[in-house]
Amino acid sequence: xxxxxxxxxxxxxxxxxxxxxxxxxxxxxxxxxxxxxxxxxxxxxxxxxxxxxxxxxxxxxxxxxxxxxxxxxxxxxxxxxxxxxxxxxxxxxxxxxxxxxxxxxxxxxxxxxxxxxxxxxxxxxxxxxxxxxxxxxxxxxxxxxxxxxxxxxxxxxxxxxxxxxxxxxxxxxxxxxxxxxxxxxxxxxxxxxxxxxxxxxxxxxxxxxxxxxxxxxxxxxxxxxxxxxxxxxxxxxxxxxxxxxxxxxxxxxxxxxxxxxxxxxxxxxxxxxxxxxxxxxxxxxxxxxxxxxxxxxxxxxxxxxxxxxxxxxxxxxxxxxxxxxxxxxxxxxxxxxxxxxxxxxxxxxxxxxxxxxxxxxxxxxxxxxxxxxxxxxx
Amino acid sequence: xxxxxxxxxxxxxxxxxxxxxxxxxxxxxxxxxxxxxxxxxxxxxxxxxxxxxxxxxxxxxxxxxxxxxxxxxxxxxxxxxxxxxxxxxxxxxxxxxxxxxxxxxxxxxxxxxxxxxxxxxxxxxxxxxxxxxxxxxxxxxxxxxxxxxxxxxxxxxxxxxxxxxxxxxxxxxxxxxxxxxxxxxxxxxxxxxxxxxxxxxxxxxxxxxxxxxxxxxxxxxxxxxxxxxxxxxxxxxxxxxxxxxxxxxxxxxxxxxxxxxxxxxxxxxxxxxxxxxxxxxxxxxxxxxxxxxxxxxxxxxxxxxxxxxxxxxxxxxxxxxxxxxxxxxxxxxxxxxxx
Numbered sequence: 001x002x003x004x005x006x007x008x009x010x011x012x013x014x015x016x017x018x019x020x021x022x023x024x025x026x027x028x029x030x031x032x033x034x035x036x037x038x039x040x041x042x043x044x045x046x047x048x049x050x051x052x053x054x055x056x057x058x059x060x061x062x063x064x065x066x067x068x069x070x071x072x073x074x075x076x077x078x079x080x081x082x083x084x085x086x087x088x089x090x091x092x093x094x095x096x097x098x099x100x101x102x103x104x105x106x107x108x109x110x111x112x113x114x115x116x117x118x119x120x121x122x123x124x125x126x127x128x129x130x131x132x133x134x135x136x137x138x139x140x141x142x143x144x145x146x147x148x149x150x151x152x153x154x155x156x157x158x159x160x161x162x163x164x165x166x167x168x169x170x171x172x173x174x175x176x177x178x179x180x181x182x183x184x185x186x187x188x189x190x191x192x193x194x195x196x197x198x199x200x201x202x203x204x205x206x207x208x209x210x211x212x213x214x215x216x217x218x219x220x221x222x223x224x225x226x227x228x229x230x231x232x233x234x235x236x237x238x239x240x241x242x243x244x245x246x247x248x249x250x251x252x253x254x255x256x257x258x259x260x261x262x263x264x265x266x267x268x269x270x271x272x273x274x275x276x277x278x279x280x281x282x283x284x285x286x287x288x289x290x291x292x293x294x295x296x297x298x299x300x301x302x303x304x305x306x307x308x309x310x311x312x313x314x315x316x317x318x319x320x321x322x323x324x325x326x327x328x329x330x331x332x333x334x335x336x337x338x339x340x341x342x343x344x345x346x347x348x349x350x351x352x353x354x355x356x357x358x359x360x361x362x363x364x365x366x367x368x369x370x371x372x373x374x375x376x377x378x
Numbered sequence: 379x380x381x382x383x384x385x386x387x388x389x390x391x392x393x394x395x396x397x398x399x400x401x402x403x404x405x406x407x408x409x410x411x412x413x414x415x416x417x418x419x420x421x422x423x424x425x426x427x428x429x430x431x432x433x434x435x436x437x438x439x440x441x442x443x444x445x446x447x448x449x450x451x452x453x454x455x456x457x458x459x460x461x462x463x464x465x466x467x468x469x470x471x472x473x474x475x476x477x478x479x480x481x482x483x484x485x486x487x488x489x490x491x492x493x494x495x496x497x498x499x500x501x502x503x504x505x506x507x508x509x510x511x512x513x514x515x516x517x518x519x520x521x522x523x524x525x526x527x528x529x530x531x532x533x534x535x536x537x538x539x540x541x542x543x544x545x546x547x548x549x550x551x552x553x554x555x556x557x558x559x560x561x562x563x564x565x566x567x568x569x570x571x572x573x574x575x576x577x578x579x580x581x582x583x584x585x586x587x588x589x590x591x592x593x594x595x596x597x598x599x600x601x602x603x604x605x606x607x608x609x610x611x612x613x614x615x616x617x618x619x620x621x622x623x624x625x626x627x628x629x630x631x632x633x634x635x636x637x638x639x640x641x642x643x644x645x646x647x648x649x650x651x652x653x654x655x656x657x658x659x660x661x662x663x664x665x666x667x668x669x670x671x672x673x674x675x676x677x678x679x680x681x682x683x684x685x686x687x688x689x690x691x692x693x694x695x696x697x698x699x700x701x702x703x704x705x706x707x708x709x710x711x712x713x714x715x716x717x
């Protein structure tokens with residue numbers, strides 16, 4: 001056991017810290033459009049420094065970084081409160097999928113504009129009637145004259161209004177078991193047959209969209225991983241989504257705990273025994289999720305197989321973040337419902353934490369079935 | 379960064395697991411618990427393996443290893459629920475090794491490390507230590523009193539048997555005057571004892587979780603294994619979350635004790651608070667999964683539940699440790715009202 005960083009890891013972190021100090025662009029401007037432009041510019045700077053596609057192989061503009069270096073990166077970004085990148089989904093999911101399952105032509109065509117945020121990506125997986133049961137999705141793609149014709153509806157698509165490409169999973173064969181009839185496509189969003197409508201959420205803002213496809217066209221060369229392999233390809237993206245997120249979220253949680261402690265002190269509640277107990281518990285859970293994620297990394301580096309950690313970490317993070325924002329409301333006492341500059345937003349936004357990226361119930365199923373080997377009811 | 383055991387540590391773990399599974403089969407644990415006794419011959423074997431002195435310096439007859447190795451043993455001892463005076467003796471050894479003078483170490487550590495002249499530790503509350511494990515068979519007793527500690531010889535103390543819910547161990551009420559103070563960093567030494575307890579709790583919780591999962595796979599109601607119902611399977615998943623969190627926090631605190639002692643106070647309190655809650659919740663939840671049979675004396679689960687609840691109260695309740703976490707993480711208190 002050695003929980004210190006190796007000399008190479010330390011050098012990576014020091015270089016990154018120095019770079020961040022030099023290049024941190026400050027906080028985001030007001031307004032959605034300005035903020036998005038700001039994130040694009042920030043991503044271009046990251047890409048120039050080869051930090052954007054950190055885990056990507058060097059030949060595609062990345063650094064071929066180890067999992068630990070990725071964890072360090074996420075931690076340092078959160079610690080520096082660096083802005084989000086504009087093309088998160090392209091970097092974290094789209095690029096890795098093209099690298100893993102794409103043809104040489106696809107790699108040549110798609111990877112670079114993902115890195116530089118020239119082309120934004122979105123993800124068309126969930127549908128109104130297919131949330132947790134993703135494989136039951138109904139959007140259908142039919143081949144006609146050498147191209148695919150797509151009709152259906154997708155929901156919870158982040159950045160759909162900015163996106164050039166959609167990672168779309170559609171049913172290409174209705175006559176085989178549900179997991180087997182799916183295909184993974186890259187759909188051009190710039191066509192009239194694709195309509196995007198913002199989805200307003202309980203915070204009042206619209207982070208997500210709905211997509212409506214009415215005979216949208218996709219050329220055959222935009223199939224990724226072969227017709228009928230959509231489920232396997234989609235699962236890779238979901239794994240990429242969960243891997244490595246633990247570290248950034250643990251640090252972000254710690255930062256929020258620090259801010260809440262300031263609030264607690266300002267309100268003279270620092271000796272309130274109930275508040276002390278609650279914040280300490282959240283602090284401990286944040287630390288536990290960081291440590292579970294670290295143990296998971298050791299496991300993956302040793303065996304090559306991700307363990308249950310991704311599910312445990314995401315589940316514990318959502319519990320802890322919800323507990324933190326609820327405590328913040330309690331700390332604010334009778335002023336709690338008054339809209340302030342961050343706590344009320346965070347409190348409402350946190351309700352989605354236990355739903356997005358796999359509901360807590362689904363994560364519990366995964367742990368019960370795949371780790372503990374309990375029987376499936378279905 | 380590497381969270382994995384070394385080959386040597388892995389060997390310690392598998393030896394301990396096999397030895398304890400073989401010597402402390404559940405029937406044996408039950409027999410000892412019902413009699414309220416330990417098995418001296420088995421203690422002799424444990425001593426021969428060198429476990430009592432695993433963390434002590436070689437010059438004091440120990441193996442010269444660290445807190446991580448002690449954690450490995452404690453977890454396995456908890457998993458087996460071995461009735462033995464190991465924890466009490468190790469606690470005394472940790473106190474002397476980390477807060478004692480050279481003379482005190484030379485005088486007492488070799489006997490503790492060999493397992494021949496054992497020690498124990500108790501916490502005083504208004505002049506009496508109400509819950510001291512294995513005081514009747516110890517030769518020295520370390521008594522803690524609000525951040526200070528002193529060593530008394532067992533012959534100079536009044537010792538009375540105390541009944542606890544945990545019959546897998548023997549507890550006593552101890553009263554003694556004076557004693558020889560430990561001049562070193564008592565808090566740092568106590569933190570190591572807390573980490574050892576957290577490790578035992580991890581083992582207890584792991585076993586209770588495995589019992590629940592096995593039972594949920596085999597017990598059928600309404601024509602299905604009960605583990606197919608989410609009301610049961612999600613309970614089991616929750617157990618895994620808590621066991622893994624407690625294990626990660628405890629391993630971290632153990633590593634910190636050996637390599638980064640300035641972070642030990644916070645790490646130890648986090649581990650003890652989380653492991654104590656996990657120990658209790660997992661054993662209680664396992665009982666619920668077992669249903670009626672889990673509430674019978676005949677089933678073994680209650681021994682684990684009682685051990686977990688007792689370990690949770692020793693060396694600071696979760697409430698005490700959470701308050702310390704709040705303090706160390708940045709919420710200081712002016713009037714240090716004892717929790």
